[in-house]
Every structure is written in structure tokens, then in C-alpha cells.
Amino acid sequence: xxxxxxxxxxxxxxxxxxxxxxxxxxxxxxxxxxxxxxxxxxxxxxxxxxxxxxxxxxxxxxxxxxxxxxxxxx
Numbered sequence: 001x002x003x004x005x006x007x008x009x010x011x012x013x014x015x016x017x018x019x020x021x022x023x024x025x026x027x028x029x030x031x032x033x034x035x036x037x038x039x040x041x042x043x044x045x046x047x048x049x050x051x052x053x054x055x056x057x058x059x060x061x062x063x064x065x066x067x068x069x070x071x072x073x074x
Contacts, residue, residue, distance in 0.1 A: 005045065007043050018031075
């Protein structure tokens with residue numbers, strides 16, 4: 001398995017914060033916006049390295065206390 005896929009829905013105004021935060025953990029994630037769409041929300045496709053899956057889950061739980069993030073189906 002090369003990656004663990006997560007699809008996260010969040011406000012477009014929070015995308016920069018989320019991505020900048022994740023960039024601080026080199027090699028953990030790659031992030032794509034497959035279909036930015038219209039409106040206030042977007043879905044990010046976050047590809048997590050299996051080596052960092054546990055750390056990612058902890059980081060995501062912490063971020064969810066600060067900003068609204070919802071895991072959705074692709």
C-alpha cells in the first residue's frame with residue numbers, strides 16, 4: 001500500500017491554514033483539491049504515507065478542535 005486516502009471537507013478559508021500546517025510534517029501527506037467547486041466549502045484529497053498514519057490521525061483530531069473538518073466519501 002503506497003498511501004492511505006482521506007477526503008476532508010472544510011471551509012475554503014481554512015485550506016491555507018490546513019495545508020501550511022501539514023507541510024510542516026515532511027513526507028507525511030500530499031494534498032490535492034480534485035474539484036474546488038463553488039461555495040464556502042471544498043473537499044481535499046489527502047494522501048497519507050502509511051508510515052505516518054497514526055501520527056496523521058492524532059494531528060487531524062487536534063486540528064478538528066480548532067477548525068471544522070469532516071471526513072467524507074470520495
